[in-house]
Amino acid sequence: MIDSKPITNQQTITLIGAGLVGSLLAVLLAKRGIKVELYERRSDMRKADISAGRSINLALANRGIYPLEQAGLMDKVKPILTTMKGRMVHDMEGNENFQSYGQREEEVIYSVSRGDLNKICLDAAEKTGLVNIYFNQNCESVDFDSNQIHFKNAITNDETLVCFNQLIGTDGSASAIRDAIHQIESSQHDVLxxxxxxxxxxxxxxxxxxxxxxxxxxxxxxxxxxxxxxxxxxxxxxxxxxxxxxxxxxxxxxxxxxxxxxxxxxxxxxxxxxxxxxxxxxxxxxxxxxxATVKCSPWHYKNKALLLGDAAHAIVPFHGQGMNCGFEDAIYLAETIDEHSNDNIDWGKIFEQVDQNRKPNGDAIADMAIENYMTMRDSVRDVKFLLKSAIGFELEKQFPSHFCPRYSMVMFHRLPYSEAKQRGVIQEEILTKLAENVTELKGVDFDLAKTLVLKKLSKVNLNP
Structure with a gap:
């Protein structure tokens, strides 16, 4: 017999997936007075050793720090961060070459333990008093006609039907919620x-x-x-x-x-x-x-369901942005809810707005992450790449309102990924032109650089 569990609070959101994005989103929603029912297929990682074969280290950048600050968690997160100021490139002969990520002291990224960060978010979610977390719950199916989810307990095999008002899938690259949406909605789902x-x-x-x-x-x-x-x-x-x-x-x-x-x-x-x-x-x-890269569309279904994080846009790890992008999804949803808080909340409009805004950005960082793999495994040892990087830093100094290296736009600022990608294409053309027939920075024609930058690049708002 399958037990049935009704929703009693009208302002309740059901989340599937208590990983990094789901647990942080639960905190952000609870801070807005929204009750959260959070379901996770794995055991409680605070009580059991859970790795799931996933990377135990992640890179935390400005895009991820902002949502953590808005959730009030950075004081707890700071002690578990290790600062990384740049790349240390090791060649075949054992020589080391340090390449700074940015030009300013604050332009660094941080290494953080996935598990430790997840535990902080889970603890914070529970402490709000508005979040209930259920572990070992496999999502077997979703019925959008009756607004019910079928769960099966991974330990006891007990089955439960849970009613929901709004459902958000933060359940990773193999998302059950994504599969459920795409079974009933005309969709695109590419695994590359x-x-x-x-x-x-x-x-x-x-x-x-x-x-x-x-x-x-x-x-x-x-x-x-x-x-x-x-x-x-x-x-x-x-x-x-x-x-x-x-x-x-x-x-x-x-x-x-x-x-x-x-x-x-x-x-x-x-x-x-x-x-x-x-x-x-x-x-x-x-x-x-x-x-693999997962791209899908749509990210939502009517006013009933939404995908965020890897469930919507799993990306390869070579720009260190998977977690940061997912956290940005979460804060964008939370701030979109704020925009509608004076009205009777129209979840259909909110979900559609999130989909329309975040989908192009998810696609953009997915593409840039693959490009950065080539940079990391090959280009970082190329003298022309190093020259163009040096030219880029100099252009940033001379034209700070127009030029910012693409890596910096992605890692140190909150400019939309899609805009960073578009500007990056133009900037690469400029850098390639300036590096022609030049072997060192002092040989660069900076009069030409000024003409190209001011002609081809609009002013940039790095933290909209």
């Missing part, structure tokens, strides 16, 4: 496989508890068709991720025994061997994760 996968490894802290490599950098070992990166942790360890083709001559498929893994690292990442004492064990014990 990158053909590359990833595997996590670990550099432990040194013998005296110290960081073994620079703690304030995102480390990259670019090797063209593949790369290794390392993000610092609070405990002086580093989370290391290998990105490479899924299949082929040099691929995860080809590294199928301990000897091949050792030979591969000795040849391509020799300077990491001494830092990876459990390399072979970790390589075969840890899962290989696939890399």
């Amino acid at each position: 496989e990158l053909g590359h996968s990833y595997k996590e490894l670990r550099i432990p802290a040194g013998k005296n508890g110290e960081f073994q490599i620079d703690k304030n950098s995102l480390h990259i070992w670019p090797r063209g068709g593949y790369m290794l990166i390392a993000l610092p942790n609070e405990d002086a360890s580093f989370t290391v991720t290998l990105f490479m083709p899924t299949q082929g001559d040099i691929s995860f498929e080809s590294l199928d025994n301990h000897e091949k893994v050792s030979e591969f690292f000795e040849l391509h990442f020799n300077d990491t061997i001494s830092f990876l004492p459990s390399l072979k064990e970790d390589f075969f014990a840890n899962p290989t994760g696939r890399l």
Whole structure:
């Protein structure tokens, strides 16, 4: 027999997925006096070790910080952040080259533990007194005619029918809510496989508890068709991720025994061997994760359902924006609700506005993330790329109201992703022109630069 659970409060939103986006959104909604029923298919990560094979480190940037500030959580989040000021690029000979992310002291990003941040958001949601969280609840199906969700408990197999008023899917790239919407609505749903996968490894802290490599950098070992990166942790360890083709001559498929893994690292990442004492064990014990982009449309169904976060726009991790984009979704919804708070709330209008605004931005960061993979695994070691980066910094100094490097627009400001992408295309044309037949910054024609910048670029509002 399936138990039935009615909704008793008219101003109640049902959320599916208590990961980062769902738990933060629950806090933001509760702060607006909205009751939240939050369902999660996994166990409570505060009581059990939950990894789900996902990256344990994420990059937190300005776009993600703003929603956390609006939720009143940054005081709790700051102690778990590790500052990263730029890329430390490691070449084949073991040489290091530091490339600053920005020009200003505050232009940094932060490494943060996914689990620790999620726990802070879950605790904050419960403390509002308006959020109920139900764990081990698999969403089996959604009936939009009767406004009911069918759940099955992953532990007991008990089944429950839950009524809802408005339903928001923050349930990740394999979203059950997205599937439910697209079963009844004419839709686009594209899963774009990158053909590359990833595997996590670990550099432990040194013998005296110290960081073994620079703690304030995102480390990259670019090797063209593949790369290794390392993000610092609070405990002086580093989370290391290998990105490479899924299949082929040099691929995860080809590294199928301990000897091949050792030979591969000795040849391509020799300077990491001494830092990876459990390399072979970790390589075969840890899962290989696939890399794919999910694009879909629509993100909503009438006044009944909305998709946010990875459920709407799963992206590859190479711009460090998956979480930041999802958090931006959450605050955009919350602030859109504020705009309608003096009226009888029309959820259909709210959901449509979120869809129309966030869909182009989700698509834009998805595209830029794939482009940044090429930058990280290859371009960062190219002298022309470094020259164009230097020219970009100089143009930012000379024309701050018109020119901001694309990376800075994405990471340090809240300019819409779609605008950052559009401006980035124009700026790349300008940089390419200025870098022609030039080998160093002092050879650049800055009179031409002024003409190009003022002609081709409008003034930029970096934090609308």
